[in-house]
Amino acid sequence: MFIIVITVLVLEFFLISSIRHNYNKNLENILVNRLQTSTDLYVRYFSDATLQENVFNDMDTFWKQVTAQVEIIDMDGRVLMNSLGYLADSVTEMDDVRQALKGEQGLWVGRVPYDTEKVMAAACPIVVAKEQVGVLRFVASLREVNEEIRNIAYRYLSFGGLVILFSGLVSIILAKTVTDPLKKVILVAEEMARGNFRVKSAHKSQDEIGKLAATLNYLASEIIKKEALKNNFISSVSHELRTPLTSIKGWAVTLRQGYENKELLQDGLDIIEKESDRLTHMVTELLDFSGFVSGTITLKKDKVNIADLCENLRIQLAPRALREEIDFQVGYAADNPFLYTDENRLKQVLLNLLDNAFKFTAAGGQVSLTAVSDHECYYFYIEDNGCGIAPEELPRVKEKFYKGKSSKSQNGIGLSISDEIIRLMQGKLEINSRVGQGTRITITLPLREAVNVK
DSSP states (O other): OHHHHHHHHHHHHHHHHHHHHHHHHHHHHHHHHHHHHHHHHHHHHSTTSOHHHHHHHTOHHHHTTOSSEEEEEOTTSOEEEETTSOOOSOOTTSHHHHHHHTTSOEEEEEOOTTOSSOEEEEEEEEEETTEEEEEEEEEEESHHHHHHHHHHHHHHHHHHHHHHHHHHHHHHHHHHHHHHHHHHHHHHHHHHHTTOTTOOOOOOOSSHHHHHHHHHHHHHHHHHHHHHHHHHHHHHHHHHHHHHHHHHHHHHHHHHTTOOOHHHHHHHHHHHHHHHHHHHHHHHHHHHHHHHHHTOOOOOOEEEOHHHHHHHHHHHHHHHHHHTTOEEEEEEOTTOOEEEEOHHHHHHHHHHHHHHHHHTSOTTOEEEEEEEEOSSEEEEEEEEOSSOOOTTTGGGTTSTTOOOSSTTOOSSOHHHHHHHHHHHTTOEEEEEEETTTEEEEEEEEEGGGEEOOO
8 A cells, every 4th residue: 555655646746747847838938939029029110219218108009919917127127117017126136037138038937026826937138239228028927827737736636546545445355365365374384383284274276375385285294204204214223223232132141141152152242243233334324314414424535446446345245145145246347437536435325235235135136236437427337136116115215214115124214325425426326126127226426526547
């Protein structure tokens, strides 16, 4: 409403000012034209006598033809004749008279003692035989002009008031169509802010508020999903932490009873060591996950020999492959360029992915790691012919906290951490899988991270 009122008033002001200017300009043109005609008439028919003689003798017919007030002024600025009978001592303070005495046409708007309204005066020099003998001045009251302008202003202001009233009513109606749904959306948002994500906004329109309501509903549903995933994650991690802790405690109690059987003692210590390593790995994953969430993880880049890295992974996983009866193959080119990145983080990713491949591949299956490069990118392929991933799970396996339905699935952060590390390396991790046929994981790192070293 404030904008509407200000806009209408500003437009009214400029419109009325423009009308006033046009009316005054028209009156000015009329006075100037009549002055020029009258001075030409004076020079043609009254130039034989002096100005004073013409004033006393022949000028009645002259000023009676003019509707404006007529004044004749001598070169000293004295009014010799005023058609209204008002003779001022001197009018030289008037701008139009001052200009006319200098031989120029002048114009003045102001107040005079004998009229309550302003007047407009135009003065023109009277030149006879190239010599100025006086000044002819026409004075017109602005009463009628101002009255007409006031009438027009009243009409315009009345119309502007109607415009404001109509616009205000329309604005109120339109505002309610916006504010009422918006208030409902705000109430839903406030309820969500208090932790109730089950509440939904019922606004279904296709306008911006409808889109906002749909976004809030989507946000709430995603928060509910993430909360469920987080709870499942906490439950899973708690269970996985409890399992090795139970084994460690059980064997600690057993060994504490003082068994002298060295074989039993060795088995117990091996299990305690194995379960401790398992706990350490889980805690490391949790710390990495926390670091990625908080954004505190950084890469320590250096030159990495991919051939040495692949060979190291082959040697490290060969005993497991032999134990689980899996054919593990590692392929790489000896002349692959060095990669300038964080070797430990890259190794962590490859170990995590290979661990998953071994875990979901049955005895007699195959797992392979291949590293190749071209002119643009570095590629790592991890393939297995294991059980594969269900199509409905595949888009979500890299989500935080997501744990697959398989009984072999762990806490749901391993793939998430691997994906975050590859993103930090400005690469991407893609997973393709078919149930019963196996899984292929492709890691792509940009070659601009690579450094060719001879």
